[in-house]
Amino acid sequence: DVKVTQSSRYLVKRTGEKVFLECVQDMDHENMFWYRQDPGLGLRLIYFSYDVKMKEKGDIPEGYSVSREKKERFSLILESASTNQTSMYLCASSFREDTDTQYFGPGTRLTVL
Amino acid sequence: DQQVKQNSPSLSVQEGRISILNCDYTNSMFDYFLWYKKYPAEGPTFLISISSIKDKNEDGRFTVFLNKSAKHLSLHIVPSQPGDSAVYFCAASGATGGFKTIFGAGTRLFVKA
Numbered sequence: 001d002v003k004v005t006q007s008s009r010y011l012v013k014r015t016g017e018k019v020f021l022e023c024v025q026d027m028d029h030e031n032m033f034w035y036r037q038d039p040g041l042g043l044r045l046i047y048f049s050y051d052v053k054m055k056e057k058g059d060i061p062e063g064y065s066v067s068r069e070k071k072e073r074f075s076l077i078l079e080s081a082s083t084n085q086t087s088m089y090l091c092a093s094s095f096r097e098d099t100d101t102q103y104f105g106p107g108t109r110l111t112v113l
Numbered sequence: 114d115q116q117v118k119q120n121s122p123s124l125s126v127q128e129g130r131i132s133i134l135n136c137d138y139t140n141s142m143f144d145y146f147l148w149y150k151k152y153p154a155e156g157p158t159f160l161i162s163i164s165s166i167k168d169k170n171e172d173g174r175f176t177v178f179l180n181k182s183a184k185h186l187s188l189h190i191v192p193s194q195p196g197d198s199a200v201y202f203c204a205a206s207g208a209t210g211g212f213k214t215i216f217g218a219g220t221r222l223f224v225k226a
Contacts, residue, residue, distance in 0.1 A: 004156065009154075035216075039218075040122075040218050041115075041218055042115075042117075042119075042202060042216040042217050042218040042219055043157070043202065043216040044216075045213055045214075048213075058213065059213070090156055090157070091156075092156070099206070099214065100145055100147055100162065100204070100206050100214050101147070101159050101162070102159070102214065103156075103158075103159075104156025104157045104158070105156050106154060106155055106156050107154075107155075107156055
């Protein structure tokens with residue numbers, strides 16, 4: 001059974017803080033993704049990675065960075081959190097050949113005060 | 114500019130009846146379409162997909178129809194069950210999208226017992 005876990009279900013941070021969101025998958029997937037989900041906007045891709053140390057910008061990368069030092073782990077970093085980054089953050093993974101069938105973690109609801 | 118649109122934020126259906134969830138897209142280069150289902154406090158899970166070479170794909174109670182000329186797809190659930198109550202996301206991808214799967218805003222389905 002595929003499992004994608006995210007380090008926190010709920011997180012509250014202050015404006016200007018550096019925030020780390022961690023994601024781990026146990027299916028040996030090559031691809032990993034970070035999305036944010038906002039009402040009325042659906043899931044928007046922030047960054048994705050198709051291999052260790054490789055990353056590609058998604059549709060809304062501004063204000064975010066990522067790190068993939070190991071195949072199973074993909075981290076999302078908010079260098080200086082802002083209130084407009086309050087959102088639900090979803091991590092996903094997939095096999096290299098099937099980028100569309102993605103397995104999602106439960107999400108982290110981040111509130112920036 | 115949303116390339117994948119789900120114009121109904123919510124839908125309410127009686128148990129045993131048919132649920133029809135609609136999705137429109139604007140990019141004619143999309144060639145693969147998916148539906149994901151999301152329960153509260155869980156990440157989305159893949160439900161069903163369809164390639165642009167087909168106009169229908171069926172999996173048990175779930176059928177997806179694709180009308181390429183109208184750039185429209187729909188998900189039919191027959192018969193609807195209370196356990197189907199969830200948010201349904203339509204998604205699309207294509208050769209020009211690279212690794213990107215574009216998600217709609219979601220439709221919340223309520224199935225009343």
